[in-house]
Amino acid sequence: MTQDQDRTLLFDIVKTNINETYSPHNGSFKVPFDRVYGFTFSVREDGSSYGSYEIMKNNVAVGSAIGIVEGINIQQQVIRTVIISADKSDEISVRTHSSLPHHGLILSNTRGRSMFAGWLISD
Known part of the structure; x- marks a missing residue:
């Protein structure tokens, strides 16, 4: 069990990584162009866990979500x-x-993955 705050999540199963813009080593997507993007994450927690998560842009939170079913x-x-x-x-x-x-x-795992994805919305 952990009680961590402010820890970047690493998503190490990479399915699509055009131009190698996502690094599974540091958990960061480096934006390739000045544009509008969509980003999403899904974190799978077990029944004894709880947590809140943030999507960060240059170390500034741009979205958050909380899960509590302890x-x-x-x-x-x-x-x-x-x-x-x-x-x-x-x-x-x-x-x-x-x-x-x-x-x-x-x-x-194969029963359900935590995931992080980003995509270009507009030129």
């Missing part, structure tokens, strides 16, 4: 999507919340 023997997905304007070389990532503690496990 003590119930179920799993949950905590999901958030944002649409943002970003400049070339901005870094987008997901982290545990900066001021709320995270407790428990984040799961990702």
Whole structure:
């Protein structure tokens, strides 16, 4: 069990990574062009876990979501999507919340993955 705050999540199963803009080593997507983008994450927690997560743009929160089902023997997905304007070389990532503690496990396996995705919306 962990009680971490302000920790960048690493999504190490990479399905599509055009131009290698996402780094599974530091959990960051480096924006390739000045444009409008969509970003989403889904974090799978076990039944004894709770946490809040933030989508970050250059270390500034642009969206957050919280999941609390502690003590119930179920799993949950905590999901958030944002649409943002970003400049070339901005870094987008997901982290545990900066001021709320995270407790428990984040799961990702063939039964259900935690995930992070980004896509270009507009030129």
